[in-house]
Amino acid sequence: MAQSMVNTEKLKASNKQAGRKIGGTVAIFVFLIVLGLFMLFPIYLMIVMAIKPVEELFIFPPKLHAINPTLNNFKDMFEVMHQNRVPFSRYVFNSVLVTATVTILQCFFASMAAFVLAKCKFPGNKILNSIIVVALLYQSNVIYIMQYIVMAKLHMIDTYWALILPAIASPMGLFLMRQSIGQVPDAMIEAAKVDGAGLFRICWQIVMPNQKPALMTLIIFAFQAAWNIQSGTVVFQEQYKTLTTVATQAASAGLARAGVAMAAQVFVFIPPIVVFMLAQRQVIETMAHSGIKD
Amino acid sequence: MAKIAAEDIGKRTKQEERRMMWHSVKQNKACYLMLAPFMLFFLVFTIVPVVMSLPMGFTDFNMAQAPKFIGLSNYTTLFLSDKIFVKSIRVTIVFALFTGPLSYVLCFLLAWLINELHPKLKTLFTLIFYAPSMAPVYTTWQMIFSGDMNGYANSFLINLGLANSPIQWLTDANYVLGVTIIVQLWISLGAGFLALRAGFQNIDRSMYEAGAIEGIRNRWQELIYIVIPSMGPQLMFAAVMQIVSSFTAGTVAQNLVGFPSTDYKAHTIMTHAFDYGWVRYEMGYASAICMILFVVMYLLNKLISKVLSKYMD
Numbered sequence: 001m002a003q004s005m006v007n008t009e010k011l012k013a014s015n016k017q018a019g020r021k022i023g024g025t026v027a028i029f030v031f032l033i034v035l036g037l038f039m040l041f042p043i044y045l046m047i048v049m050a051i052k053p054v055e056e057l058f059i060f061p062p063k064l065h066a067i068n069p070t071l072n073n074f075k076d077m078f079e080v081m082h083q084n085r086v087p088f089s090r091y092v093f094n095s096v097l098v099t100a101t102v103t104i105l106q107c108f109f110a111s112m113a114a115f116v117l118a119k120c121k122f123p124g125n126k127i128l129n130s131i132i133v134v135a136l137l138y139q140s141n142v143i144y145i146m147q148y149i150v151m152a153k154l155h156m157i158d159t160y161w162a163l164i165l166p167a168i169a170s171p172m173g174l175f176l177m178r179q180s181i182g183q184v185p186d187a188m189i190e191a192a193k194v195d196g197a198g199l200f201r202i203c204w205q206i207v208m209p210n211q212k213p214a215l216m217t218l219i220i221f222a223f224q225a226a227w228n229i230q231s232g233t234v235v236f237q238e239q240y241k242t243l244t245t246v247a248t249q250a251a252s253a254g255l256a257r258a259g260v261a262m263a264a265q266v267f268v269f270i271p272p273i274v275v276f277m278l279a280q281r282q283v284i285e286t287m288a289h290s291g292i293k294d
Numbered sequence: 295m296a297k298i299a300a301e302d303i304g305k306r307t308k309q310e311e312r313r314m315m316w317h318s319v320k321q322n323k324a325c326y327l328m329l330a331p332f333m334l335f336f337l338v339f340t341i342v343p344v345v346m347s348l349p350m351g352f353t354d355f356n357m358a359q360a361p362k363f364i365g366l367s368n369y370t371t372l373f374l375s376d377k378i379f380v381k382s383i384r385v386t387i388v389f390a391l392f393t394g395p396l397s398y399v400l401c402f403l404l405a406w407l408i409n410e411l412h413p414k415l416k417t418l419f420t421l422i423f424y425a426p427s428m429a430p431v432y433t434t435w436q437m438i439f440s441g442d443m444n445g446y447a448n449s450f451l452i453n454l455g456l457a458n459s460p461i462q463w464l465t466d467a468n469y470v471l472g473v474t475i476i477v478q479l480w481i482s483l484g485a486g487f488l489a490l491r492a493g494f495q496n497i498d499r500s501m502y503e504a505g506a507i508e509g510i511r512n513r514w515q516e517l518i519y520i521v522i523p524s525m526g527p528q529l530m531f532a533a534v535m536q537i538v539s540s541f542t543a544g545t546v547a548q549n550l551v552g553f554p555s556t557d558y559k560a561h562t563i564m565t566h567a568f569d570y571g572w573v574r575y576e577m578g579y580a581s582a583i584c585m586i587l588f589v590v591m592y593l594l595n596k597l598i599s600k601v602l603s604k605y606m607d
Contacts, residue, residue, distance in 0.1 A: 020410075024513060028407045029415075035404075036422040039480065043425055045434040045446075062437070062444055105331075113332035122322035123315055128329070135340055136534055137591045139542045139564070140584040141571035142350050145357070146343035154338075169335035175534070176489055179527035180496070199324040213492035221485060224428060261433065269429040273421070276428065280417050286495050 046269075050074070050262035057258055073263035080250040080260070086239050095227070095243040097160065099271075102167045102226035107218055109168060111211070114177030115203040119189055132178070135171040144233075151234060162234040163242070167226055173218050180214035181207060212286045216279040223275045228268075244268050351582035356575045368582035379583070381558050382566040385471065386541065386587075389562055392475050394540035397482035401532055404483065405490035406517065420491055427484040432549035435477050439463035439550075464551045470559040474547045481546065482539060486532030493528030497521065526602055533598045541591050544568060563587050 049057070051069040082088055116122075117129055147166060148157075156162040184207055192202045208215065231245045247268050251261035319326070351368055353361035372379050408419045438446040441462040451457040463469045497520070505520045522529075544564035547553075551560050554569070563583060571580030 020513070025410060028410050032404070032407060032411075032419055036419060039422055039426060039483075042431055042434040042438065042480070043429055045437065046429065046431045049434065049437075058444060062446055062449055109332040109335070112328045116325045116328045120322065120325045122325045123319055128333075131341075133534060133595065134592065135336075135344065137538060137595055138344055138588050139538065140344075140347050140350075140588070141567050141580045142347040142355075142577055142584075143343050145577070146346040147339060149346070150338060150342055165335060166339040169332050169339060171336070171340065172485065172535075174332060174336075176485075176531055179489075179531045180492070182527050183496070183524075199328060203328065213495040214489075217488050217492040220488065258433070265429060265431055265433070272428045273425075276421060276424070277417065280420055283492055283495050284413050284416050 046262055047266055049259065050266045052259060054259060073259035074267065076260050077247065077250050077263045077267065081246050084238055084246070090239060091241060091243045091246050094160075094240060098163045098229060098242055099223060099226040101164050102229075103219060103222040105168045106170055106173055106222040106226075107215065110170065110173040110177050110218065111181075111208060111215065112200075112203055114174050114181050115207055116199070117174070118178045118181040119184070119186070119207075120199070129178070132171050132175050136175060148234065157234055158236055158240065160240060163229055163231055163240070167229060170222070170225065173222060176218055176221070177211070177214055180211055184210060213283045216282045219279050220272075220276050224272045227272055347581060348585075350578055351585045353578040354576075355578040355581075357577055358575075361578060364578070368579050369586075371579070372582060372586070378558055378561065379563075379566055382561045382563045385558070385560065386562045386564075388471065389475065389478070389543060389560075390540040393478045393482060393543065394536055397479055397540070398486070398532060398536045400479070401483055401487040401536070402490055402529070405487055405494055406521065408491065409494040410513065420488070423483045424488060426481045430481050430546075432477070432546070435480075435550055436464070439473055441465060465556050467557045467559050470551045470555050470557075474550055474555075474560045477550055478540075478543055478546045482536075484535065484539065486535040489528050489531045489535075490525070493525045494521070497524050526604075530599060530602050533602065534595060537591050537594055537598070541587060541594075 045064075048064065048066055050073050051071065052066040053068055053070045053072065056063065056067055078088070081091070117125060117132075151157055151162050151166070154161075156165065188206060189202055192206050197206070228244055229242060230248070231241050235241060247264040251264040350361060352363060352365060354364045354368075355361035404419075404423055408416055408423075411419065437444075440446075440448070441460055441464060443449055443452065443460050445460065445463070447463060448457070448460040451461070452459075461469065463473050501520050501524065502516065505516055510516050510519060542564045544562050544567075547555055547560035547562065547565060548568070553565065555561055555565075564587070567580045567583040567587075569580075570576045570583065
């Protein structure tokens with residue numbers, strides 16, 4: 001074990017595996033750069049458009065950069081948002097509340113359920129596992145109406161609950177964790193059971209610490225989904241609206257300004273990027289080593 | 295002894311079976327307790343609405359009046375007299391054939407290539423390829439493919455002398471589907487891609503060492519003998535996400551080439567359902583459309599899980 005740890009450390013330091021040629025690595029790098037530029041181009045344009053003054057939007061030939069970059073579009077956006085009846089800080093609070101609650105509860109509940117579905121035998125396991133996949137595949141235009149009816153029956157419309165509760169149980173999150181936890185060797189769980197650990201402890205102290213890549217990926221998905229919840233259809237009072245909703249509204253409010261719309265998109269884009277970077281770094285740092293797999 | 299047990303099973307009455315079942319439920323109390331929080335929300339906000347929506351395909355439902363049962367008439371209309379639906383099937387198949395497998399391979403290939411890089415570059419490239427999923431900016435694509443000289447694509451082609459007049463990318467029936475496919479591919483390195491990235495990161499390093507000792511000589515052999523066999527669950531996850539995104543695509547086309555698109559060239563089944571559901575308020579008809587799509591996706595999912603089953607747990 002100690003020996004293999006040393007080897008792992010060495011491999012980690014040099015990032016070397018069987019038969020790596022430097023030429024191949026350079027070719028991969030160049031390929032990824034070219035494709036990456038294609039991927040980034042529309043997003044780069046979005047940022048450029050957000051800092052372009054209005055008069056630069058329609059010159060020919062279209063420029064790939066702003067001649068006189070300005071933050072006016074952002075200022076305009078915030079001004080529109082400030083004109084509402086509730087203070088700006090209220091939207092920030094709403095977004096933080098909704099996003100944090102949904103992300104934390106989703107990760108917590110989905111991990112536990114995924115562990116049980118992947119690693120325990122009990123009556124109903126098979127059916128539940130297939131229901132999750134079916135739920136992912138079933139897309140229907142009437143689901144939102146039915147969800148609305150359910151929420152109305154539960155008196156959730158126009159409260160925070162309407163934003164938070166429906167987003168918690170995402171079948172995609174559960175499916176992701178289930179697939180990943182399924183790879184944990186049964187022997188590890190059996191050993192813990194012999195040592196007298198309960199299921200809850202096995203889940204959180206033995207299985208989950210080895211599931212950092214999947215859990216961090218789930219955090220990215222959950223945050224992104226929660227942050228982008230459009231509150232317009234289930235919440236009508238201004239005081240419950242989230243930042244994303246209001247930014248989208250500001251983009252279409254008043255004068256039809258392409259610049260402000262772009263500024264709103266850039267603004268909404270920033271928090272998911274930050275969370276992505278933080279979580280993804282954790283994923284990369286994970287170095288699976290001996291003892292996790294059989 | 296074994297014989298007696300076998301006979302016992304044969305003789306087990308229903309009541310006994312129920313008691314056994316109940317016993318094993320009680321034994322697994324901890325399992326149910328840990329499932330409960332997720333399943334509670336899942337039941338209320340997903341299962342109940344799904345079950346409520348299932349019978350809608352057999353009704354005439356305009357949202358103003360209560361749904362009226364009309365049997366199979368939605369389905370017969372769809373297949374026998376709705377010409378645009380038949381057209382949308384063709385568009386969906388072309389669309390799914392182009393975006394589905396291609397994007398699936400791309401997800402895996404890119405996740406693998408990124409894995410070959412230095413750790414610091416991994417985060418950067420993963421971000422670059424996933425960014426479109428976080429900011430699906432259709433507006434800038436509209437500017438790129440804008441039909442006047444102001445469009446980036448047109449201005450680029452005219453400056454190079456490859457075109458003498460602006461091309462109507464978003465309205466010309468020849469280009470509509472192609473442009474939509476490009477943008478869909480751009481946006482498609484989403485959940486499946488990230489799951490695969492996480493899967494790569496979870497492969498035991500000692501597997502590579504063992505592989506090197508056992509004579510694996512290059513990246514390709516390593517990919518085939520070590521990486522793919524230990525990525526079964528992630529490959530399945532990515533496949534499901536891919537089926538969903540390529541068959542239910544519709545938003546990209548609607549945001550990009552307008553709705554309805556020229557000559558229905560980018561009119562997918564989901565767009566058709568949107569048309570009937572949210573434009574004409576014929577919800578019953580729209581859910582019949584969705585139901586057909588669901589059946590197709592379900593069968594495809596079965597097929598893929600059979601193919602991937604040898605890599606599973």
